[in-house]
Amino acid sequence: MQTISADYIYVGNGEVLKNYAIQFDEKGVIKAVLSPKEYAEKNIQPVHYPGALCPGFINAHCHLELSHLKxxxxxxxxxxxxxxALIPLQNYVPSEQEIAQAIVDMAKQGIVAVGDISNTKHTFRIKEKLSQIHIHTFIESFGLHPDKAQEKFFEALTLFHELKSQHKSLTPHAPYSVSKSLLKELLGYSCEERHILSYHLLESDTERQLFEKKQGKMYERLLEWFGNMDFFEPDTQNPVDEWIAHFPFDPAFPKSMMHILFVHNTFLNETELKKLMEHFAKSYFVFCPNANLYIENHLPDVDMFIRNKVKICLGTDSLASNDQLSILAEMQTLYKHFPHLDLNMLISWATLNGAEALYIDDKYGSIAVNKQPGILWLKNTTTHLNESTSVSRII
Ligand SMILES: [Zn+2]
Structure with a gap:
């Protein structure tokens, strides 16, 4: 049994403990959380870490299969x-070495679990072999032409069955890349099977223009790709309304029970956010700030999400749109652009919210007795993040 203490312990659930100690066994399972008085009375002298401790980070959104595109x-x-630019590059298959390296690098950065998107089986063997981090794989399907819906659905379903892991889901990619018929197939299956969903939403304003008026850069790109866009006939004029309109009705398992990760949300407005909250009580809004700056050079309206008290998670997206896979770096970026953010709140985004979203909060996400969340040491910080803050994993 080991006992460690720190100036600040960020529990993950919003609590902060000053000078407390954590006792854990050789497997990293937490056995006790002790106040200074309690460990003094028990005559325990913890190993003290100056700075802060927090649970292991959860990377709620990544694409390991793009790890060769840094x-x-x-x-x-x-x-x-x-x-x-990405489409031709996807002809190059990543090596297992590159994928393994990305997983090892994430673990070094204190990431203990990841929600990883797979459009192919390129990462499957490595994921089945490496156990450094918990991986939930989202088998993601896309196909905008309705004629291809059946084919695309069965392709994704085959891939889903091919992955030997119980931590997996079948999910649609984004409003602009999935036809109504494919969306219905995917949601019908995934809701019935109670899968966690992950959906790229409003990463660009051109996505809204596509639905609103069939115009804008996204429309033009699709028009060039398909030759004509007559087949694109959404039932609504908004990507969020479209998602709600096609969600299956199941009285035995209402849509408010489905865990849904909405990813990016860079251009999501307050009306759309409120609609999502109203229909989907278990919504998680994933920010990938470094990827947003890399691609669109724009960040989500973070204060709007805070004001609406939604569950926010953090993700890195892939190395195709990020210089590193580090949740700390995502937090530092948010801090730089929104200096009023509270470190305690940021840590709950980076830990417990992600664990809840991926249904792994029985083990991960907070420092509590009987959990095995991993413990991180945040150096050069107590209450604020700065550029010299670094992370190392204690267990
Ligand atoms: Zn993504």
Whole structure:
């Protein structure tokens, strides 16, 4: 049994403990959380860490299969030119070495669990072999032409069955890349199977223009891609309304019970946010600030999400749109742009909220007896993050 203490312990659930100690066994399972009085009475002398301790980070959004694309795409292209640049690069398959390295690097940065998107099986073998971090794989499907819906659905379903892990879901990609019929197939299956969903939402304003008026850069790119866009006939004029309109009705398992990770939300407005909250009580809003700056050079309206008291999580997105896979770096970026953010709140985004979203909060996300969340040491910080704050994993 080991006992450690710190100036500040960020529990993950919003609590902060000053000079407390944590006792854990050789497997990293927490056995006790002790106040200074309690450990003095028990005559325990903890190993003291100056600075702060917190639970292991949860990276709620990543694409490990793009780990070979670091630095390959220029910054600030906007999402449409980014996708155009990404498509030919996807012909290059990442090596297992590159994927393994990305997983090891994430673990070094204090990430204990990741929600990882797979459009292919390129990462499957490595994910099944490496156990440094918990991986929930979202098998993501896309296909905008309605004629391809069946084919795309079965492709994704085959991939889903191919992955030997119980931590997996089948999920649609984004409003602009999934036809109504494919969306219905995917949601029908995933809701029935109670899967966690992950949906790229409003990463670009051009996504809204596509639905509103069938115009804008995204519309033009799709028009060029498909030749004509007559087949694109959404039932509504807004990507959020469209999602709500096609969500299946199941009285045995209402949509308010489904865990849904809405990813990016860079251009989500307050009306849309309120609609999502009203329909989906278990919504998690994932920010990937470094990727947003890399691609669109724009950040979500963070204060609007705080004001509406929604659950926020953090993600890194992939190395195609980020210089590193580090949740601390995401927090530092948010802090730089929103200096009034509270470190305690940021840590709950980076830990417990992500663990809840991925249904792993029985083990991860907060410092509590019987959990095994990993413990991180944040150096050069107590109540504020700065550029010299670094992270190392204690257990
Ligand atoms: Zn993504």
């Amino acid at each position: 630095g390959k795409i220029r910054k600030h292209l906007g999402v449409n030119a980014f996708i155009d």
